[in-house]
Amino acid sequence: MQWFAAGDYEIARPVLQRGVAACFLLAFVSAINQFPALLGEHGLLPVPRFLARVSFREAPSLFHWRYSDTMLLTVCWTGSAVAAFLVLGLPQLGPAWVPIRLFLLLWAAYLPVVNVGQTFYSFGWESLLLEAGFVVAFLGSNGVAPPLTIILFVRWLVFRLEFGAGMIKIRGGREWRDLTALFYHHETQPLPNPFSRCVHPLPRWFHRGEVLCNHVAQLGVPFFLFAPQPVASVAAAVIILTQLWLVFTGNFAWLNAITIVLAFAAVDDTAFRVVLGVPGPSPRETTPVWFLAVVLLVTALLLALSSWPLRNLLSRRQLMNASFNRYHLVNAYGAFGTVTRVRFEIIVEGNDDAVPGRDAEWLEYGFRAMPGDPGRMPPQVAPYHLRLDWLMWFLALGARDTRWFEVFLLRLLQGDRRTLRLLRYNPFPTGAPRWIRARLFEYRYTSLAERRATGAWWARTEVGILVPPVAFEGTADNDQS
Known part of the structure; x- marks a missing residue:
């Protein structure tokens, strides 16, 4: 043989x-x-x-x-x-x-x-x-x-x-x-x-x-x-x-x-x-x-x-990362058929005021790997897979399915411990915020001169509001979110 x-x-x-x-x-x-x-x-x-x-x-x-x-x-x-x-x-x-x-x-x-x-x-x-x-x-x-x-x-x-x-x-x-x-x-x-x-x-x-x-x-x-x-x-x-x-x-x-x-x-x-x-x-x-x-x-x-x-x-209509059977055997692969030229990031913030005014202080949640704090060095996390961070990147690009993000915001308003453990930093360690919002920013690497002057890794500019301030009233589960 x-x-x-x-x-x-x-x-x-x-x-x-x-x-x-x-x-x-x-x-x-x-x-x-x-x-x-x-x-x-x-x-x-x-x-x-x-x-x-x-x-x-x-x-x-x-x-x-x-x-x-x-x-x-x-x-x-x-x-x-x-x-x-x-x-x-x-x-x-x-x-x-x-x-x-x-x-x-x-x-x-x-x-x-x-x-x-x-x-x-x-x-x-x-x-x-x-x-x-x-x-x-x-x-x-x-x-x-x-x-x-x-x-x-x-x-x-x-x-x-x-x-x-x-x-x-x-x-x-x-x-x-x-x-x-x-x-x-x-x-x-x-x-x-x-x-x-x-x-x-x-x-x-x-x-x-x-x-x-x-x-x-x-x-x-x-x-x-x-x-x-x-x-x-x-x-x-x-x-x-x-x-x-x-x-x-x-x-x-x-x-x-x-x-x-x-x-x-x-x-x-x-x-x-x-x-x-x-x-x-x-x-x-x-x-x-x-x-x-x-x-x-x-x-x-x-x-x-x-x-x-x-x-x-x-095929000219080549599928990317496709499985042709339910058992994921002999699949099609591929990645990054297009490259985006501008980086967008979603910043999630909470506030504990009864009614936040124009000058209210909003505190930012920190994700484990996605850019947030401009002064934080991007971490090395691979080969480990941070699924929430990856989905946040797709969301910033305009992903159609936002159901999970809506429930995510609800969980933050509830102070859900399991959800908070997915994050690097919780600005409300002793409770939950009364209000939550999500803002969209454009991110770019700082120039060498900016890096020397400020120590920041990123420079960011606000683009707009993705989710306006919302509050949580009563008790809700997934079926009500």
């Missing part, structure tokens, strides 16, 4: 399995910390209300049977424990069926969370994590050689991820075609980090070079993932380096981290030995017939599901 075994990818396998498991661990911890406040029984978009109008067929989830915050936390704590076990590599020391079952358990535990997560779980990296977890399950354990078909399918996943993102850009805004997108992106991206501020003022020829290198990495290099070695390893190295640049210049949850991990499917053991000097793999046992049969059946299933994303890549 030499054709079946990818014996030269023994080192890549633990990188793939442990890296994907680490991303699952992050995802479950994120859900533990944020899901109850955002989507729980008394959340901003409560899951029970969602399940009342959506069938199991539309969104498969064990929560159709019963949802409670306790049940959600039980699922997520279990998923976290299994993911941590796989990160340590202990299940991989046993028979091949052990990591298969545990990775499928991660996939089956996270799928119901995503399928009821609504707009808070509408990001492409959710589907990417589910697909990656399902696929790497069939890499087996240390006792068998990595299956060649699964190694190649992981490369196909990286190809769809990178080439899809490249085509979205070429088919999207003109700024990607005229190489000007990064004149703005480091400033207007969802959650800048400290290094974004350092890169933004660099010369325009540098930013044009960034865009050009991005096009090469996403539109040309992915094809070489299927070339003979060492070309495939070099292609993987280029993708890894470009993803590291994105890690250094932004906060995109675990998207870049998992892409780096998956790219190692194209790095063979020879490349690892040359670069890192690691020893060669130990001999493997004969591949069990049952393992061969399972892997071939799964490969056939994945190939059959690949027709939809393949057609999508070739």
Whole structure:
């Protein structure tokens, strides 16, 4: 069965399995910390209300049977424990069926969370994590050689991820075609980090070079993932380096981290030995017939599901971050088809006066990562995912679905502790404000001279009132908000 075994990818396998498991661990911890406040029984978009109008067929989830915050936390704590076990590599020391079952358990535990997560779980990296977890399950354990078909399918996943993102850009805004997108992106991206501020003022020829290198990495290099070695390893190295640049210049949850991990499917053991000097793999046992049969059946299933994303890549109406089935297997990916040139931010403020007058003092709530206080340095939060902060960025761009934000303001007026724990700073620690409002600001990085003079990272100008002052009267729940 030499054709079946990818014996030269023994080192890549633990990188793939442990890296994907680490991303699952992050995802479950994120859900533990944020899901109850955002989507729980008394959340901003409560899951029970969602399940009342959506069938199991539309969104498969064990929560159709019963949802409670306790049940959600039980699922997520279990998923976290299994993911941590796989990160340590202990299940991989046993028979091949052990990591298969545990990775499928991660996939089956996270799928119901995503399928009821609504707009808070509408990001492409959710589907990417589910697909990656399902696929790497069939890499087996240390006792068998990595299956060649699964190694190649992981490369196909990286190809769809990178080439899809490249085509979205070429088919999207003109700024990607005229190489000007990064004149703005480091400033207007969802959650800048400290290094974004350092890169933004660099010369325009540098930013044009960034865009050009991005096009090469996403539109040309992915094809070489299927070339003979060492070309495939070099292609993987280029993708890894470009993803590291994105890690250094932004906060995109675990998207870049998992892409780096998956790219190692194209790095063979020879490349690892040359670069890192690691020893060669130990001999493997004969591949069990049952393992061969399972892997071939799964490969056939994945190939059959690949027709939809393949057609999508070739379509002029290419979909971005689309799932073609309810189980998030073999998806379409892509991001930032257009780049905004101006940054808008929503500032939420509270007031405790009986009737706030023109000179009333309004106190600002602080979010964990989105720009607010102009003097605060943008934090590094990735690969952790702050879902509320990301939705605030979309809201400032004019997102149509504002139901969650209306309930969010209500929760602030109620002084809801779970909601307040999503924030960095609560200006009313001993109670709740009587009034709440939301203002829209235009933000830009301060110039070097302004930075030296004021110490501020941002300069902001008020654009208008998004939500005028409102007060909370009586007791309300989600059905009344």
